[in-house]
Amino acid sequence: MMYGLIVFLPLLGALVAGAFGRIIGDRASQVVTSALLIVAALLSGIALFTVPYGEPFTVDLGTWIVSGSFAVDWALRIDALTAVMLVVVTWVSAAVHVYSIGYMSHDESIPRFMSYLSLFTFAMLMLVTADNFVQLFFGWEGVGLASYLLIGYWYKKPSANNAAMKAFIVNRIGDFGFMLGIAAVFLVFDSLAFDTVFAAAPDHADHVTRMFGASVSTLDLIAFLLFIGAMGKSAQLFLHTWLPDAMEGPTPVSALIHAATMVTAGVFLVARMSPLFEYAPTAMAFVTFIGAATAFFAATVALTQNDIKRVIAYSTCSQLGYMFFACGVGAYAAGIFHLFTHAFFKALLFLGAGSVIHGLGDEQDMRRMGGVWRKMVFTYAVMWIGSLALVGIPFFSGFYSKDLILEAAFAAETGIGGFAFWLGILAAVMTAFYSGRLLFMTFHGKPNASEEVMEHAHESPPVMTVPLGFLAAGAIGAGFLGLPMVSGDHAFWAGSIHVRDLAHNAIEAAHHVPLWVKLLPVVAGVIGLAVAWTMYVANPLLPGRLANAVRPVYLFSYHKWYFDELYDAVFVRPARGLGTFLWRKVDLGVIDDWGPNGVAASTLAGTKRIVRLQSGYIYHYAFAMLIGVVALVTWYLLAVQG
């Protein structure tokens, strides 16, 4: 009952605001959706303290599809992993709902926005509570849809529409892999229920599939396909290009969907599928590789971006990379732990950035900010908290989770683990640098905005600062709150995260690494911040000179490694060329001329002939009747009786 409420209250809110928003008005829509979400958030809080350590259970909602051996139910799977995700989703969503009341106050279609937000929350909750692959896919596509709608929320802006389409299309590539993965699961296990599949997974560990003349471990293949889906949703390297563009959506959307929840669905997926991934060592190595590469790549790009939201977006991308390589080395718990803490401080950073943007009259370029900390002390403070948590300064939440991930990578004692560890350390230095850069460029130094803007620069209203405070508290406290998740014995998870060898698991190993490994991430963070301080506060001319000195490197980073240009040249333009060819030559030239137009022309010709028959003379008509009779009689005489 309680879990049903958690999932369906947001849907109720979405329906009320979506269908009756015009009637009940803006204010009522905001209140209804926010209130319902706060209730869901409180219930989720209860779930977090009751579910872990206990037996997982299922809440049946009804039968969905039955067709032969293919049976799918609507059911909520409640275990520790679900409980953690419920908290992440509903708490951040509730904060974002409330924050949006202030942030979107000047918008024209508030009910629509609130409805989309709640719809997204519902879909995300469906995803995390799924009991089978199909329901998981339902939520997966639902969040994709909501993301599309919200990125393109300002549909009158062409760039927003393009970004929305890009997000959808890039995600389809990932979803294609995901669907193939689900199909493969059904093929191999003859079921799509998690329980059945997970229980049968060890038996299929040695199962081999022949493909393209080579033998592939079946579970490796399935895990790999599922991970493709995760890569799309979580914006991992090669499928990451949509995430920065998604910043075209309103800032609360970025905070909720593109920082705290939807993009972490991929990490959740890998953790949920841990019973499969544990028996897919090759796929695990691939996950580690992609995660580490993304963490490093995104951090390098974030160094040079000037749009405040894009910096945070690339930071998100990078942090997701951390989570993935944690999962890749078997430390799923560390990945989920980081997901948990990251949700708070990254949502905080986005909403804080939104507060700045709001206060400066929709300015997003950091080069036109600066020196505003006096005008918005509270925002300034929470941005520091969020950044310190992101950098991993001790006793802020990010410190616990990020350090653990790096330690786990080190403790894996594999080649790929070492690769991930060192890239992670490098990324940590850069993370600290761009976080510091963001803070210093935005809040310190001389004001670069026009005097008029500075005149109007103001702190946000309480309806925005209260959620910020809540998230700031989370950014500090989530580390302590989540510590039980990463005890070496995995008791917290009660089986919802599967590790093959519980006695020698990755988390346990991570707690026993040399001291220098434990200290290195913190040192990296401090170095990064110090460099940022030197370049942007002590010596503001230095960045420009440095950029000129290593111009190619700077441009490489500034243009995001030229991924968009590359994709444009390799995929988009050939596809467009093919499309144009098919349209002009094949569709218009062949199909239309021979198909619809040809048929239409012959139809018209037939009609004209019939009309000509209709001469109007009685004797023609009578003749036709006689001919008809004669023809029928002849037919009978010759064919039937003859």
Place this chain on the structure above:
Amino acid sequence: MSQSYLLVALPELFLLAAGLVLLVVGAFKETAAGARLVSNLALGTLAITLVLVLVAAPDRAVAFRGNFVMDGFAGFMKVVVLLGALGTLAIAQPYLRREGIERFEYAVLVIFSTAGMSLLLSANSFLALYISLELMSLPLYVLAAFQRDTYKSTEAGLKYFVLGALASGMLLYGVSLVYGFTGTIFFEELTALYLDEEGAELPLGALVGVVFIAAGLAFKLGAVPFHMWTPDVYEGAPTAVTALFAAAPKLAAMGLTVRVFAEPFGAFVADWQQIIIAVSVGSMVLGAFGAIGQRNIKRLLAYSGIGHVGYALVGLAAGTQSGVYGVLVYMTIYLFMTVGTFGVVLALRRRGQSLEQIDDFAGLGKDQPLLALATAIFMFSLAGIPPLAGFFGKLYVFLAAIEVGLVWLAVIGVLTSVVGAYYYLRIVKLVYFDSAPEALDRGMEPELRGVIAVSAVVTALFVVVPGPILGSARVAAGALFP
């Protein structure tokens, strides 16, 4: 004994008697007011007849020495035909008034023709068949020429009469052949003749007779290749009369055709099936293609009617109970769609002038939203688009054809439906997307409003409450297949 005979034919006797009374009433009150009075009385007469048919015993009863039969099938078809006559007479009144041809003879002729149709549906011998067929047709010839001061109307009447006479001749010739080779003209005796013989064959001469009979009936149905009168007569006759042609006689002829082929020749499905298939395919194809080139809505509806007869005959071609069931459902639904569509045509006016061109539908959506909605319902239904009634009509006949393995016939039906959809949808496009230089008249007479509304509601809501039509059609079809 003779009393019960009269009771079996009570509805028809009442109709005929009432027609004579109305004739006298009209003769004594030869004014516009008199015409209106006679018309209203005729409406009442038809309504009472309808009630008489509805309350009649559903059991099979034979009268007049085996010439007349009353069974569930006849009862069902009579109800449908009477509804058609009632609806078209109701919408005729305002039209005749406007055209200045409001005369009492109109209603009287409709009554006599309807009596003929009713008798036709109960015909149980070829003699009764012929007499009632002529009773039905003669008033119709006159009605086609009712607007006798226009060239078109008189031409229509004359054409219909000459070609009708030819068709009657063919029918009679066919009957004589059948009589000559079998020795009887009674349906029941014909049925019994071959009932016990395994693998009986119809004598060749009788078979030729069947072809001729089929030709005569196909003329009344307006089926290919005996359809050629329909576009000319539909266009030339006053619109109200056209509506009557499209609704009532066609249904009566269909009922008769079903009875003739199912009862006396029921044992020779394999023989007559080929005629029906040929006629059906021809009608579907010609109905679909012929309508495309039309500019006049009445001509278009003539072709549309040809096509619909073709679809209904698909059910008959199956030669099974479910096929006949499909025919009955189809014709019932067709009745409502057709009467409604003609209602719309009659309601279409600009500056008091009746309009007949298809292009005149332009701008209807703006000027008369409700009428436009009804038009859209009828057009979508005629095109056979779910969830409207027209879709289900086609569904049942095609299903019946597929059941007996005539898949290709159903495929042709579906393909011609696609072609046909073009000209129905074109009207919808004109109604909603095109605009006319001058607005159409608003408002219409209550009779028109009522008939259009009822037809539209039946057509649109059949999917919700299909029970009454489907249930009674099933019973009626069962009466022919004991």
